[in-house]
Amino acid sequence: MEQVKLLGFWYSPFSHRVEWALKIKGVKYEYIEEDRNNKSSLxxxxxxxxxxxxxxxxxxxxxxxxxxIVEYIDETFEGPSILPKDPYDRALARFWAKFLDDKVVTMVNTFLRKGEEKEVCEMLKVLDNELKDKKLFVGDKFGFADMAANFVGLWLGIFQEASGIVLVTSEKFSNFCAWRDEYVNCSQVKEYLPPRNDELLAFFQGQVRTYAAASASTLK
Amino acid sequence: MEQVKLLGFWYSPFSHRVEWALKIKGVKYEYIEEDRNNKSSLxxxxxxxxxxxxxxxxxxxxxxxxxxIVEYIDETFEGPSILPKDPYDRALARFWAKFLDDKVVTMVNTFLRKGEEKEVCEMLKVLDNELKDKKLFVGDKFGFADMAANFVGLWLGIFQEASGIVLVTSEKFSNFCAWRDEYVNCSQVKEYLPPRNDELLAFFQGQVRTYAAASASTLK
Structure with a gap:
């Protein structure tokens, strides 16, 4: 019998990507919540x-x-495909997933820690250009790149609300904002994202205070 | 008829990974050398x-x-497989390729630009631990992760020689050095790496001088 366990944080976009893939494939799994301040030996x-x-x-x-992990789930379990079938579309999906996973996350983290807006705005401009008249990053079927996009699709807005820093406006990034509104509300996504609730917001407000305290102590 | 073009730099480990994959698959291609100071419109x-x-x-x-690109080549052209067949081994290969492609390259670049040794040494320690008694990163068949390893396998040593900074010694990183000696000399690798010649060394010596001049002008 298959035994599938997922170690995650309830508030993490990275955990949610994996849960999303498992749910799409209909895989039964045990979710184990980790404590970031006291990680388990497992x-x-x-x-x-x-x-x-x-x-x-x-x-x-x-x-x-x-x-x-998402590619592993796609290759291991039966059910709807997460990556496209065509090799060229697969390459595009991997390209965008890499951009959304590495570059975007790094830039947003740098922005949150150091307040440097330039790079994160350039990256948002790239996404804004790409998403002109596009509903999805690759083709017309929801999949791999769209899962990697959960960070900019939901979490970036929560960081903005938690920090009070308004980085993304529909005046500056109209295509991105139009895509984001559709992304968080479409049935293929909504079902797999956590609700944007007070608990999630409160968690990231706490994170922002921790960053601010760390920055202040560095300046002392 | 298939038309395959590769745009690259002769001295780049990233171009060489793609040439390597094309050669393994026996794909005929046109190589187009780019000028980093005057990139083509193509x-x-x-x-x-x-x-x-x-x-x-x-x-x-x-x-x-x-x-x-390497995954695209693997999925598109006939010939020996570059990724392993088993999904778990594929996941391991992708994990190590990601580590070697993103984390290692970022850390070495940070080191070359800012001279911060701590992170790059921690990363080398990770590789050193991993490579204890291992000839290859995943399994016993040369493939995907080993292609991504060309940066640490060959180029890191050239950077060291070009800069005169001795970061990697067999005393500090004995497993890594043993792996590297075997890597650059085994027939599966040697055939696909550029010769470690004066031209390659001279190019990176020039790069080191450019970094040094840029750092000096920042300090003025």
Whole structure:
């Protein structure tokens, strides 16, 4: 019998990508909430390189890195395909997933920690240009790149609300905002995203205060 | 008839990964050398997001990002498989390729620009631990992760020689050095790497002087 465990944080876009893939495939799994301040020995043993969630443990074997896990789920379990079938569309999906997973996350983190707007705005401009007249990043079928887009689709707005810093406006990034409104409200996405509720907002407000305190102590 | 073009730099590990994959598959291609100071309109049009090499153009369609291109080549052309067949081994190969492609390259660049040794040494320690008693990153068949490893396998040593900064010693990183010696000399790798010659060294010595001049002008 298949044994599937997922180690995650309830508020993490990276955990949610993996849950999304498991749900699309109809895979039954045990979700184990980790404590970021006191990571379990199972997590530390399963991901000794990064010591980070998410980790999928399938029949005792750990797999790390959210989009690597999503590809593994796509290749291992029956059910609707997450990556497109055509090799060129697959390459486009991997290209955008990489951009959304690496570059965007790095830039938003740099912005949150250091307040440097320039790079994150350039990146938003790239997305804004790309999303002109587009509903999805690749083709007309929801999939791999759209899962990687959950960070900009939902979490970026929560960070904005939590920090009070208005980075994304529909005047500056109209295509991106139009895409985002459709993304969070379409049935293929809505079902798999956590509700944008007070609990999620309160968590990231706490994070913002922690960053601010860390920055202030650095300046002392 | 298939038309395959590769836009690259002769000295780039990222271009060489793609050439390696094309050669393994026996694909005939036209190599187009780009000028980093005067990029062609074909490059700028083919990779408008990053404006970087390598770009593979297959029957007029551009594909960007070296490891995305390698997966595309693997899925598109006949010949020996580059990724392993088993989904778990594929996940491991993608995990290590991601580590070697993103994290290692970012850290080495930070080190070269800012001289911060701590992070790059931690990363080398991770590789050193991983490579204890291992000839290859995943399994016993040369493939995807090993292609991504060309940066640490060959280029890192050239950077060291060009800069005169001795970061990697067999005393500090004995497993990594043993792996590297075997890597650059084994027939599966040697055939696909550029010769470590005076031309390659002279190019990176020039790069080091450019970095140094840029740092000095920042301090003025």
């Amino acid at each position: 997590l530390l043993q399963s991901n000794p390189i990064h010591k980070k969630i998410p980790v999928l443990i399938h029949n005792g074997k750990p797999i790390c890195e959210s989009m690597v | 490059l700028l049009q083919s990779n408008p997001i990053h404006k970087k090499i390598p770009v593979l153009i297959h029957n007029g369609k551009p594909i960007c990002e070296s490891m995305v």
